[in-house]
Amino acid sequence: MNNLRHLLLLGGGHAHVEVLRQLGQRPLPGWRVTLLTREEMSPYSGMLPGVMAGLYQPAQALIDMPALTARCGVELLLDRCTGIDPQARMVLRAGGPEIAWDLLSIDTGATPDTSRTPGAAEHALPLKPIDALLPRMQAITEAAQPGEHLVVVGGGAAGFEVACALAVRLPASVTLVAGASGLLAGFPDGLRRRAKRALARHGVTLSEGRNAARVAPGAVHMEDGETLPASAVIWATGAAAAPWLAETGLARDARGFLRVDACLRAEGHADIFAVGDVASFPEPLPKAGVFAVRQGPVLAANLRAVAMGETPQPYVPQQDYLRLLSLADGRALGTRNGFVFGGRWVWWLKDRIDRRFMARYQH
Numbered sequence: 466m467n468n469l470r471h472l473l474l475l476g477g478g479h480a481h482v483e484v485l486r487q488l489g490q491r492p493l494p495g496w497r498v499t500l501l502t503r504e505e506m507s508p509y510s511g512m513l514p515g516v517m518a519g520l521y522q523p524a525q526a527l528i529d530m531p532a533l534t535a536r537c538g539v540e541l542l543l544d545r546c547t548g549i550d551p552q553a554r555m556v557l558r559a560g561g562p563e564i565a566w567d568l569l570s571i572d573t574g575a576t577p578d579t580s581r582t583p584g585a586a587e588h589a590l591p592l593k594p595i596d597a598l599l600p601r602m603q604a605i606t607e608a609a610q611p612g613e614h615l616v617v618v619g620g621g622a623a624g625f626e627v628a629c630a631l632a633v634r635l636p637a638s639v640t641l642v643a644g645a646s647g648l649l650a651g652f653p654d655g656l657r658r659r660a661k662r663a664l665a666r667h668g669v670t671l672s673e674g675r676n677a678a679r680v681a682p683g684a685v686h687m688e689d690g691e692t693l694p695a696s697a698v699i700w701a702t703g704a705a706a707a708p709w710l711a712e713t714g715l716a717r718d719a720r721g722f723l724r725v726d727a728c729l730r731a732e733g734h735a736d737i738f739a740v741g742d743v744a745s746f747p748e749p750l751p752k753a754g755v756f757a758v759r760q761g762p763v764l765a766a767n768l769r770a771v772a773m774g775e776t777p778q779p780y781v782p783q784q785d786y787l788r789l790l791s792l793a794d795g796r797a798l799g800t801r802n803g804f805v806f807g808g809r810w811v812w813w814l815k816d817r818i819d820r821r822f823m824a825r826y827q828h
């Protein structure tokens with residue numbers, strides 16, 4: 466055991482589950498592998514709005530990390546990483562001694578950005594971490610009554626899907642605060658029009674063109690002075706980098722995410738990889754799970770290459786990708802290469818893709 470070298474995987478994100486699966490199929494000779502991650506059940510974000518809508522049981526959208534790591538011959542440590550010392554090749558954690566590694570891979574994702582709106586961190590429910598979200602969503606679901614107001618802040622794909630899910634599932638009224646950038650910024654106009662029609666059909670009030678200025682108990686105060694009553698506030702705004710990354714000394718972009726080279730290595734560090742939302746690729750990529758998923762096989766191959774003293778290969782991001790949004794009522798909207806489509810068959814397609822993804826890691 467002692468003369469084995471150590472590959473440490475940090476975070477049970479979408480890319481690392483693929484690395485685990487491939488290690489299970491083909492172990493790394495001469496290496497032991499550990500996964501350090503915070504949550505026993507790792508969420509697949511694509512299905513979370515479906516859980517909120519009652520279309521899936523929570524277990525269908527969660528990957529059981531103890532079971533997956535056991536199947537793949539990887540040691541699991543359930544703990545929170547608090548820092549990295551790249552020179553000493555150590556990872557620090559909240560609940561135990563530091564961990565030495567020879568090769569490190571980081572897939573710890575991003576957190577919803579509550580820092581820019583006073584009161585959001587204290588009074589809003591962020592979509593991540595998921596182990597805090599699901600029990601509180603359960604409480605909100607059970608408590609929701611007609612006449613209550615739920616406010617979802619964030620007009621991106623996650624906020625839109627969550628607003629649809631809550632409106633379909635609960636008797637409460639739902640407001641979606643899409644902010645100054647508007648609903649689904651960056652999506653084609655045709656999709657945004659259809660999305661607005663879907664919100665209207667579900668009875669969701671859409672607020673666009675102004676940001677939430679402050680969150681207080683029972684209310685969201687808008688920047689134009691209006692107060693939205695809110696028995697619960699769900700926070701689904703853009704991704705922020707975890708604060709502990711700042712202490713690592715690793716190169717970061719202006720938003721605090723780890724800068725990587727074309728082969729997904731932390732800039733200037735041949736022994737550290739970073740992927741998914743936590744990474745800042747040379748060509749800026751959206752913080753979307755689809756990129757973490759596509760980086761998984763490249764990361765697996767590159768970790769193997771470096772472990773065996775070979776040269777890693779560049780990751781080539783897809784220029785466009787299929788984006789699918791659940792409307793929570795058995796329908797979905799989609800877009801690819803500028804085309805926009807919607808309907809029951811799109812939900813069927815999304816459900817099929819998501820179930821196929823999960824089947825790779827759940828069984």
Ligand SMILES: Cc1cc2nc3c(=O)[nH]c(=O)nc-3n(C[C@H](O)[C@H](O)[C@H](O)COP(=O)(O)OP(=O)(O)OC[C@H]3O[C@@H](n4cnc5c(N)ncnc54)[C@H](O)[C@@H]3O)c2cc1C
Nearest residue numbers: 476477478479503510545546573574741742753754755757
């Ligand atoms: C409700 C919702 C719906 C979404 N729908 C879609 C969609 O349909 N399509 C799409 O492309 N994107 C979607 N996204 C975005 C998507 O969730 C992210 O882009 C994706 O999860 C990023 O994957 P990742 O592997 O980088 O990290 P994550 O999936 O966030 O995984 C990070 C992992 O690291 C662990 N971790 C984090 N910090 C620490 C720490 N300090 N110590 C130890 N472990 C840690 C976490 O527990 C987790 O296991 C959605 C997001 C949300 C919130």
